[in-house]
Amino acid sequence: MPQMAPLLWLNLFFMFIISLILFLSFNYFIKPFNKMDFSDSYLYKPEKHWKW
Template sequence: MPQMAPLLWLYLYFFFLLSLILFLSINYFIKPYQKMDHKSIMSHTSPKFTWKL
């Protein structure tokens, strides 16, 4: 039945809009990982050699 094709595209459009809204809202409310400060990392990981070569 070719008269049903516009309804198919309408349903696909609504599905796309709902999934886009869901994706954007999830990305808005979920916080990203905290970025580590490189200065504090370098101060803790710098090796202190006590011997001489």
């Protein structure tokens, strides 16, 4: 039935918009895991007691 085709595309469009909004909002509110930083600041550095 060709008369129902616009309603089908409208339904698909709204489903796409709702899923896009959900995807973007979940990506905004759910933060990624913090990556561990293995830079030189975490390595052991002996303190020089004579230098205050």
